[in-house]
Amino acid sequence: MRGSIKLKDISEKEILLASGHRMCSGCGAAIVVKMVLLASDYPIVACSPTGCLEVTTCISDYTSWKIPWIHSAFENAAATIAGVETMHRVLVKKGKAREDIKFIVFAGDGGTYDIGFQSLSGAMERGHDILYICYDNEAYMNTGTQRSSASPLGADTSTSPAGDVIPGKTQHRKNMTRIMAEHNIPYAAQASPSHYNDLMKKIRKALEIKGPKFINILSPCNRGWRSNSNDAIELSKIAVDSCYWPLYEIENGKTTVNHIPKEKKPLRDFLKPQGRFSHLFKENNIHLIDQLQKKIDEDWNRLLQSC
Amino acid sequence: MKTISAVTGNEAIAEAMRQINPDFSAVYPITPQTDLMQKFSSFHADGYVSTEVVLVESEHSAMSACIGAACAGGRVVTATSGPGLALMWEMLFVASGMRLPIVMPVVNRALSAPLNIHGDHSDAMGARDSGWIQIWSENAQEAYDNMIQAFRIAEHMDIRLPAMVCYDGFIISHSISRVEFLSDETVQKFIGDFTPTNSLLDIEKVVSYGPLVLTDQYHEYKKVQNDVISSIGEIVLKVADEFEKVSGRKYSLFDSYRLDDAEIGIVILNSAAGTTKDVIDEARKKGIKAGLLKPRFFRPFFYNEIAEALSGLKVICVMDRSDSFGAFGPLYTEIASSMFHMKNKPVLINKIYGLGGRDYLPVHAEMVIDELSEIAETGIVNHYKEYIGLRE
Numbered sequence: 001m002r003g004s005i006k007l008k009d010i011s012e013k014e015i016l017l018a019s020g021h022r023m024c025s026g027c028g029a030a031i032v033v034k035m036v037l038l039a040s041d042y043p044i045v046a047c048s049p050t051g052c053l054e055v056t057t058c059i060s061d062y063t064s065w066k067i068p069w070i071h072s073a074f075e076n077a078a079a080t081i082a083g084v085e086t087m088h089r090v091l092v093k094k095g096k097a098r099e100d101i102k103f104i105v106f107a108g109d110g111g112t113y114d115i116g117f118q119s120l121s122g123a124m125e126r127g128h129d130i131l132y133i134c135y136d137n138e139a140y141m142n143t144g145t146q147r148s149s150a151s152p153l154g155a156d157t158s159t160s161p162a163g164d165v166i167p168g169k170t171q172h173r174k175n176m177t178r179i180m181a182e183h184n185i186p187y188a189a190q191a192s193p194s195h196y197n198d199l200m201k202k203i204r205k206a207l208e209i210k211g212p213k214f215i216n217i218l219s220p221c222n223r224g225w226r227s228n229s230n231d232a233i234e235l236s237k238i239a240v241d242s243c244y245w246p247l248y249e250i251e252n253g254k255t256t257v258n259h260i261p262k263e264k265k266p267l268r269d270f271l272k273p274q275g276r277f278s279h280l281f282k283e284n285n286i287h288l289i290d291q292l293q294k295k296i297d298e299d300w301n302r303l304l305q306s307c
Numbered sequence: 308m309k310t311i312s313a314v315t316g317n318e319a320i321a322e323a324m325r326q327i328n329p330d331f332s333a334v335y336p337i338t339p340q341t342d343l344m345q346k347f348s349s350f351h352a353d354g355y356v357s358t359e360v361v362l363v364e365s366e367h368s369a370m371s372a373c374i375g376a377a378c379a380g381g382r383v384v385t386a387t388s389g390p391g392l393a394l395m396w397e398m399l400f401v402a403s404g405m406r407l408p409i410v411m412p413v414v415n416r417a418l419s420a421p422l423n424i425h426g427d428h429s430d431a432m433g434a435r436d437s438g439w440i441q442i443w444s445e446n447a448q449e450a451y452d453n454m455i456q457a458f459r460i461a462e463h464m465d466i467r468l469p470a471m472v473c474y475d476g477f478i479i480s481h482s483i484s485r486v487e488f489l490s491d492e493t494v495q496k497f498i499g500d501f502t503p504t505n506s507l508l509d510i511e512k513v514v515s516y517g518p519l520v521l522t523d524q525y526h527e528y529k530k531v532q533n534d535v536i537s538s539i540g541e542i543v544l545k546v547a548d549e550f551e552k553v554s555g556r557k558y559s560l561f562d563s564y565r566l567d568d569a570e571i572g573i574v575i576l577n578s579a580a581g582t583t584k585d586v587i588d589e590a591r592k593k594g595i596k597a598g599l600l601k602p603r604f605f606r607p608f609f610y611n612e613i614a615e616a617l618s619g620l621k622v623i624c625v626m627d628r629s630d631s632f633g634a635f636g637p638l639y640t641e642i643a644s645s646m647f648h649m650k651n652k653p654v655l656i657n658k659i660y661g662l663g664g665r666d667y668l669p670v671h672a673e674m675v676i677d678e679l680s681e682i683a684e685t686g687i688v689n690h691y692k693e694y695i696g697l698r699e
Contacts, residue, residue, distance in 0.1 A: 043510045047375070055519045063515035068507040071517030072374050072401050079368035083331070083375025083383075084507055086359045090330045090381055093357075097380075097508040119371065122364030 005200045010038050014066070021064040022056040026229035028219035028236065029053050029135040031193045033106055036133060037067070039200035040207055042102040045088075047081040049111035050074035052142040052221075053135070075115040077105045078123035078132060085128050102207050105132045108219075109150035110140045113176050124183040124212045131206050134176065135219035145224040149174040153295070154280050154288040157224075162279040167288060172295055180214035181250040187213040189249035193220075194237035198247055198258050205249075218245045226275025235273065241265045243300040255306045264300075267293045310488045316447040316479035319486045320386070320412050320472075321346035323454040326494040328356045329410075330381030330501065333369035335362075337391040338424045339476035340414040344386055358384075366391035370398035370409075377407035378516050380503030382458070385409070388476060389416030392430040396437070402469045403438025403532065405516060408461035409469040411439075412454060415577065415628075416476040417663040425664020426476040428576060428629040431605070432637045438532055440470035440539065441605040445562070445580045447486050450474040452556055453603075455489070458498045459546045466539050467504065473605075475578040475628075477664060493553050536607050543604070560609045562601040563616055565591060569598030571679035572617060572653075574642050575626040576602060579660070579667045583626075586672035597676050602638070610645040617646065622654045622682045624675050628661045635692055654682055657692040671696050 016037040023030045029052060037044065045068045048054040054071045057064040072080045081103050091097035112120060112134040120132060139157050140146040147157040153172045156162040160169040181188035187209050191199040199217065206213040218239055220232040227235060239245035240259060244267055247259040268289060271277040280288050314322070317340070324332070324347050332351075334344045351360045363369045369385045377383045387395060392413055402409050413434075417427035431441060442457055444450035453472045461470040474480065489497070505514045520528060540560060547558040564584050566572060573583050580601040590597045600616055602608070617623060625643075627636025635643070639657035646652050658675060661667040674695065682688055 045379075045507050054517075058515050058518040060518040060520040060524055063518065065515050066513060068510065068513050069515045070375065070378055070507055072371060072405075073397055076368060076371035076398070079363065079371035080375040082361060082363075082368075083333070083372035083377075084379045085375075086361050086372070087331050087376040087379035087381045087383075088508055090357075090359045091379070091508060097506075098510060101508060101510065118364060119368045122368055125364070126362065 005039070005197055005204070013038050016066040017057065018064040018066055020062070022059065023052065024223055024229070026222050026232050027052070028137060028193060028221060028232045029108070031232060032133070032135045032217050032219050035193060035196055035199055036104065036106070036203050039203035040102065042100055042207060043067070043098070045069070045084055045101055045103050047071070047077050047084065047103070047105045049077040049107045049116055051108040051111055053106055053108065055142060074111055076119045077107045077111055077116055078130070079119040081105050081130050082123045082126065082128045085130050103130045105130065107132070107134055108141070109134060109136045109138060110148045113149045113174050121183065124180060124185050124214070127211050129210055129212070131213045131215065134214070134216045136216055137219045137221035137224060138173070139224050141221045141224045150176065153292055154277060154285070156276045156279055167279060167285045175299070177214070177216045183212070185212045185214060186252055187249065189215045190245065190247055191215055191217045192236040192240050192245055192247060193217065194233050194240060195247060195259060202249060224276065227273050231273065235270070238265060238270045242267050242270045242296065244270050244296055246300060246303055248303060255303070257303060257307055267296050309490065312486055312488065313483050314447065314486050315481050315483055316450055316474050317343035317414070317481065318346055319447040319451040320454055321350065322488060323451050323494070324384060325350045325355055326489070326491050327382070327384070327455070327458060327498060329358050329384040331361070331373070331376040331383045332358050333361050333363050333372045333385040335366050335369045335387070335391065337366065337388045339416060339480045340386050340388040340391070340412070343412065343414065343480070366394040367398060370395040370402065373409045374398060374402050374405065374407060377402070377409050378405065378507045380506030380508060382501040383407070383409045384411065386412040386414070388414040389418055389424070389430045392434055393418055396434065399434055399437035399439055401517070404528070406467040407469055408467050410454070410457045410461055411469065411471045412450070413471045413473045414476045414480045415473055423663035424476070426478045426628070426661070427663050428627070431471065431473050432629045434471070435606055435637065438468065438536060439606060440468055440536065442470060442472050443576050443603060443605060444472065444474040444479070445578055445601065447474070447479055447484050450479060451486055451488070452550065452554065452558065455494055455497060456546050456550050456558065460539065460543055462501065463542050464502070466535060466542060468536060473577065478578045489554060497550070497553055539607060540609060558603065560612050561603050561616065564599040564601070566598035566600060566616060568596060569620055570596040571622045571676065571683055572598045572600060572620045573624050573626060573672070573675060574600045574602070574617070574638065576605070576628065576638060579626065579628065582667060582669055583672045586669050586676065590676050595676060595680055597679070608641050608645070610641070613642070614645040614649060617642070617653065618649060620653045622656070622679045624656050624658055624679055626658045626660055626675070630659050630662065654686070654688060656682070656688060656690065659692070659694045660696050665696050667696065
């Protein structure tokens with residue numbers, strides 16, 4: 001690891017995602033990408049699948065990426081970066097590329113949990129030296145807020161709308177961080193932009209580890225979550241403090257919880273400011289909040305026990 | 308020094324890949340390609356190649372990894388067949404749209420359903436509009452020779468497009484035949500060093516690959532893609548010329564067989580051309596003026612050159628080892644397009660043969676030649692499109 005994270009040092013570094021991109025104001029993904037790139041002292045080659053981040057940062061003839069970057073399709077960011085990383089090994093051997101380059105994927109939950117799952121699983125199993133970052137905004141935001149397997153129970157999305165008969169998404173979200181850790185990779189973690197120090201430390205740690213790494217970062221989307229455009233950090237903080245989005249890491253199989261809230265906030269505090277959950281507060285749906293709270297508590301206890 | 312061996316088509320291509328020693332190869336098994344990549348993996352395991360081999364979890368990831376590797380700036384190879392090529396379909400367009408000179412043997416196989424693993428051209432024909440150069444091969448020797456030439460064509464600075472080298476599943480991939488190999492040095496010298504362009508790994512000159520392009524530019528991008536692939540003829544001939552100097556084997560845009568004075572002709576791709584040539588020899592002995600044209604390239608399709616070569620014929624049968632349901636076969640459609648502007652058009656008929664590995668026998672070629680002779684004499688066509696070799 002190259003030194004500790006000091007705000008003063010970070011503020012002096014160049015932001016490698018140029019402004020002028022077309023992400024929505026207050027977008028969590030933009031914050032996440034900037035934090036990750038600021039955390040690294042290595043040259044980075046990045047890859048994104050098709051999604052919000054991709055279509056807003058590179059519209060011909062402009063690009064916001066001040067680092068080499070590639071997008072090839074939606075379901076294959078892991079396979080694409082695996083090719084880049086492998087060719088890097090060849091060219092380093094031949095003395096045609098510098099050795100210290102690191103490879104990072106920035107992918108949304110659709111390209112990670114769903115359509116990109118196969119290629120991600122394959123790349124993790126093969127042991128490519130890559131850091132895969134999922135900015136998890138819990139739905140397909142690029143195509144209009146359709147449900148993904150990262151959408152939580154009860155979420156009102158455009159393909160799981162809260163109707164008179166069905167109150168939003170009927171399944172719990174997939175636990176992708178655990179699934180990735182079960183690939184026996186050396187490092188899997190969860191982070192949140194509200195806890196930038198923890199997030200950037202994890203990035204730095206991951207970049208020092210050889211092999212496949214996975215970091216799942218909560219990424220509030222004010223369009224899809226129907227929240228205010230200035231509350232991405234506040235919402236992600238409540239997500240952490242309610243244990244909806246616990247901060248933890250699994251290093252060579254050993255789990256560490258990085259943040260135990262002094263006072264565990266009720267899940268309602270996370271749900272209430274978001275329009276996608278407003279129907280849950282109606283009398284006939286209130287049991288869903290209880291169901292969600294029960295699941296969060298179970299998962300949190302399970303996590304604490306796994307340490 | 309040349310070596311002559313009795314090998315299968317897959318072994319011949321694996322040998323070409325060993326001699327080429329690419330920087331990167333993605334490997335995923337599918338019949339009838341499997342033993343090609345098995346053989347290459349053995350070369351890799353035994354240290355005969357310095358290639359980095361990635362054992363991917365699907366053909367889609369194979370092509371995705373090839374795209375990443377090619378953008379990183381090196382020589383890239385993979386191989387597939389039938390449904391594997393179909394699974395790659397989306398990524399084929401990405402590879403050509405990004406102008407990545409990936410070379411890929413396609414061991415031609417049928418597509419499901421019903422499931423069939425045997426020789427058929429439906430796979431490559433399905434990929435015909437993907438912007439890839441398609442080079443077709445009659446036998447193992449041609450597949451080997453095309454494989455080596457493919458790198459020179461794909462990597463030419465004026466082209467920079469991916470190329471697939473097609474040869475028939477089982478009929479060529481698994482049959483043993485005589486193949487004359489070039490020496491490793493000759494192959495290496497012929498293909499030369501790889502020159503990267505816009506490498507992702509060049510940290511000094513930062514590039515973004517794969518932008519979103521809206522309605523203001525997409526149309527123009529596609530026009531350029533068409534212009535580039537359409538313009539490769541001269542380079543193909545130059546590469547063939549150089550290849551002849553090192554191998555003694557002559558290649559062109561297509562193969563003409565006894566076509567100069569022919570009155571009836573057959574147009575056919577890949578291995579079935581060999582059988583047909585033998586039958587044409589027999590017909591010639593009987594005084595029937597038959598000839599054959601075998602396109603070497605299906606994409607680009609060299610319309611003018613092929614139409615010119617066929618222009619003296621009275622009747623032509625275009626034979627397709629794949630179908631376009633509710634339409635004529637894909638090769639027939641191209642030949643018809645190439646001749647449409649001609650004043651004196653030959654009569655054109657279409658036969659669908661050999662689907663899913665159904666044998667194409669000399670007797671089938673004889674029947675076609677008999678029918679063509681009759682049409683030449685009477686002018687009466689009974690079937691413009693017909694399946695042949697059907698079981699009674």
